[in-house]
Structure formats: structure tokens, C-alpha cells
Amino acid sequence: MIFPPEIISTMNLESPLGFAALILFSLGGETKAHINKSALQHDSIRISFSSQKIGTIRAITWRFEKNGKLFTILDSTEKPYYIYDSQFRDRLLMSDDLYTMTITDLTLQDAGVYTVDVTDTNGSADIYSFNVTVYEPTPLPTITTHEEKDRERCNVTLICSVPSSSSDLSYYWKSRHQDSTYQPYSNGSIIQISVPPDHQDMEYLCIVHNPVDQKNVSTSVKSCSGNRSSSLFSRSHFFIIPLLMALIILLVTIIFIYLKNKKRHRASEEHKHKENRNTEIDYIEVTTQPREDSQRVEMENNQNRGKPPPQKMKAETVYTTLQHPQPTYT
CATH class of the missing domain: 2.60.40.10 (Immunoglobulins)
Structure with a gap:
């Protein structure tokens, strides 16, 4: 079967990776064509058809079908021609002969089946179907x-x-x-x-x-040589790591001994301070005075009559240091 050149041209997409598949058959005087087209989100897609009924066309109707719902995009029998669905508002471009429809700024919701019915004055129709798939841009890997x-x-x-x-x-x-x-x-x-x-x-x-x-x-x-040198470096860890561990243990031991000695020295200083604080000096005044009974006093008074009075005995002070017993530490 030889396809009309205009139909074959619809298989060329704007994207070099796009693809289109065309199935064309004729049944009872009606021509039906099914074309698969792909496009990238936010790009544009051009859908076009060619009919042998040039000069005898009575009506052209473009429709969009998705999820079982059918929307009329354009009906040439209506005045004016264009009946836009809100989904395509301000994004449709139609050629003057109504054979080509361009959708700009594609969205994922624009994917679906687009059909165009071309009817001549004798009542025969050509039906073209375009299955459009819209893909998101490939993310950067x-x-x-x-x-x-x-x-x-x-x-x-x-x-x-x-x-x-x-x-x-x-x-x-x-x-x-x-x-x-x-x-x-x-x-x-x-x-x-x-x-x-x-x-x-x-x-x-x-x-x-x-x-x-x-x-x-x-x-x-x-290259593997660079990896091998890295391997040699890894082997040296078997010598470096034990040495570092030994140094760390030695450092921790020195710090422990230093802190222990410092604690012991501090305890000794506190002990001396307590001993000095517990030491007390008591002063006791001891006075010696002979016994004074009545007879001796009378005798001394008789003997010392006419004599100057005797000097009083001086008090003697004795100093002694009393210490608390030292506490016993266990």
C-alpha cells in the first residue's frame, strides 16, 4: 500500500528521538489512519492530515478523547469555526485550511487520542486518529x-x-x-x-x-596501580595504629598518676590545716598563798608590830600547752 506523501510527512517529529507509527486502511469508501506520536513536556507538537477530498470537503471536526471523555476542539460547521476546550485555551494554532493543528507548551494532561473527521459533499468520511504521548524531560543522572x-x-x-x-x-x-x-x-x-x-x-x-x-x-x-599504592598505604595502618594506641595508653596512664598524686598532696595539706586548727593554748593562773588560820595570823601580827607590813606574795603564772590527741586514720 502506498501512503500519500502528506500522511507520511506527519511521521516526522520535532524531536530526533520522537517516533510515530502509522496504520492506514480503507473500509467501505472510508479511509481511517492511526498515528502514534510522542513529544516532550513544554515542547510543541504538530498534527496534520491530508485528504483526497480536496475541493469537495463539507466539514472538518477535531476532537480530543481522554479517560473516556470526548471534547470537541473545532467544528467547521459552526460559526465561528473554533470551539476550544479550556484545557487548550491560548495554546492551539490552526492552519488556514484546518488541516494542521499545533499545540504549544505541552502538559502531561495533553496526552490522549486526537481525531479529525473529514466529510465530503457526498457524505463519505475520512477519519484520522493521533495517539499522542507526552513525556517529562529526562532527569540528569x-x-x-x-x-x-x-x-x-x-x-x-x-x-x-x-x-x-x-x-x-x-x-x-x-x-x-x-x-x-x-x-x-x-x-x-x-x-x-x-x-x-x-x-x-x-x-x-x-x-x-x-x-x-x-x-x-x-x-x-x-588505573589499578593507583589503587595498589592505596592498598600499600592501607597495609601501613597495621603498624601505625598499634603505635598510636600504645602512645594513647601511655598518655592516659601519666595523666592518671599525676591526678592521683595531686589528690594525695591536697589531702595531706588539708590534714595539716585541721591539726593546726585543733591545737589550743590554755592559760591557768596559779597563785601560792600560805594557809591563814587565826592563831598564826595573831602571832604574826604580834611579832610584826611596829614593823613595816610585809610585802604581798607575787602571783606566778605557769604556761602549758594542751593538745588534743591526734586522730587515727585508717
């Missing part, structure tokens, strides 16, 4: 690297991921050495690389795409 090293090889796992749960995304990898061109490597979001000792640096490119958009990111896998 990131690559996570996990390495496992041994003496002979470096096993590297590269994980390519995007912040999206869309099931329409596909992953594939390319690789290149230095300034050479990229070569296909593998499909899937995860690849595993076993790097031998004589391996030279390689660059790996992860490409994430949906039918209308793609993003990519690259990473370099270093």
Missing part, C-alpha cells in the same frame, strides 16, 4: 562507584541512577580510552568492571533516555 581491591585486580561497580520513578527510562553505557571515540559497552543501569594491573584509565558514559529526550553523565575508572 548520577554515577555511584563501589570498589573492591585485592592484590591482583580491582573490581569496580558503576551504578547510574536518576531522581525519578518513571518506567519509561532506559539506560545504556559507552566507553572510551583517552581521546578515542565512544564505543557501545553495555545496557542497564549497573555495570561491573574487573580492572587488571596493567589497566589504563577508561571513561564510561551513562546515557539515560525516554522516547523523546536523553541525558548523560561520565566518570573515569583509574
Whole structure:
């Protein structure tokens, strides 16, 4: 079956990754065409048809169907022609002959089935159906690297991921050495690389795409020699770590002894202070005076008559130090 050139032209999309599939058949004088088209969110899409009824067309009707609901976009039998649904307000562009409809600033809600009925003056109709899919832009991917090293090889796992749960995304990898061109490597979001000792640096490119958009990111896998030097550095930890631990233990011991001696010295000073504080000096005045009975006093008075009075005896003071017994510490 030979398709009219105008129908085939509708298969060319604005995006290089877009696609269109055309199914065309004729039944009882009616021509029906079904076309699949894809576009990127916020881009524009152009839907066009061509009919053999040029010059005899009586009516053209554009409709949009989604989730079982049918909306009339344009009916040429109405005056004026355009009957816009609010969803497409200010975003529809129609050609003068009404054969081409362009939707700008696409949203995810614009995805659905668009149909156009073309009826001639004899009552026969051509029906064109366009199944439009709108995709979100592909997020920018990131690559996570996990390495496992041994003496002979470096096993590297590269994980390519995007912040999206869309099931329409596909992953594939390319690789290149230095300034050479990229070569296909593998499909899937995860690849595993076993790097031998004589391996030279390689660059790996992860490409994430949906039918209308793609993003990519690259990473370099270093030579195994660099990894081996890192391994040697890791082995030196077996000597450095025990030495550091011994130094730490020694430092903690010195600090402990210093604090213990300082505490003991402080306790001794406090003990001396308590002893000095508990020491008291009592003063007792002891006076010696002979016994004075009545006879002796009378005799002394008779003997000393006419004599100057005797001098009084002086008081003698005796000093002694009383100390509390020293406390016994256990």
C-alpha cells in the first residue's frame, strides 16, 4: 500500500528521538489512519492530515478523547469555526485550511487520542486518529562507584541512577580510552568492571533516555596501580595504629598518676590545716598563798608590830600547752 506523501510527512517529529507509527486502511469508501506520536513536556507538537477530498470537503471536526471523555476542539460547521476546550485555551494554532493543528507548551494532561473527521459533499468520511504521548524531560543522572581491591585486580561497580520513578527510562553505557571515540559497552543501569594491573584509565558514559529526550553523565575508572599504592598505604595502618594506641595508653596512664598524686598532696595539706586548727593554748593562773588560820595570823601580827607590813606574795603564772590527741586514720 502506498501512503500519500502528506500522511507520511506527519511521521516526522520535532524531536530526533520522537517516533510515530502509522496504520492506514480503507473500509467501505472510508479511509481511517492511526498515528502514534510522542513529544516532550513544554515542547510543541504538530498534527496534520491530508485528504483526497480536496475541493469537495463539507466539514472538518477535531476532537480530543481522554479517560473516556470526548471534547470537541473545532467544528467547521459552526460559526465561528473554533470551539476550544479550556484545557487548550491560548495554546492551539490552526492552519488556514484546518488541516494542521499545533499545540504549544505541552502538559502531561495533553496526552490522549486526537481525531479529525473529514466529510465530503457526498457524505463519505475520512477519519484520522493521533495517539499522542507526552513525556517529562529526562532527569540528569548520577554515577555511584563501589570498589573492591585485592592484590591482583580491582573490581569496580558503576551504578547510574536518576531522581525519578518513571518506567519509561532506559539506560545504556559507552566507553572510551583517552581521546578515542565512544564505543557501545553495555545496557542497564549497573555495570561491573574487573580492572587488571596493567589497566589504563577508561571513561564510561551513562546515557539515560525516554522516547523523546536523553541525558548523560561520565566518570573515569583509574588505573589499578593507583589503587595498589592505596592498598600499600592501607597495609601501613597495621603498624601505625598499634603505635598510636600504645602512645594513647601511655598518655592516659601519666595523666592518671599525676591526678592521683595531686589528690594525695591536697589531702595531706588539708590534714595539716585541721591539726593546726585543733591545737589550743590554755592559760591557768596559779597563785601560792600560805594557809591563814587565826592563831598564826595573831602571832604574826604580834611579832610584826611596829614593823613595816610585809610585802604581798607575787602571783606566778605557769604556761602549758594542751593538745588534743591526734586522730587515727585508717
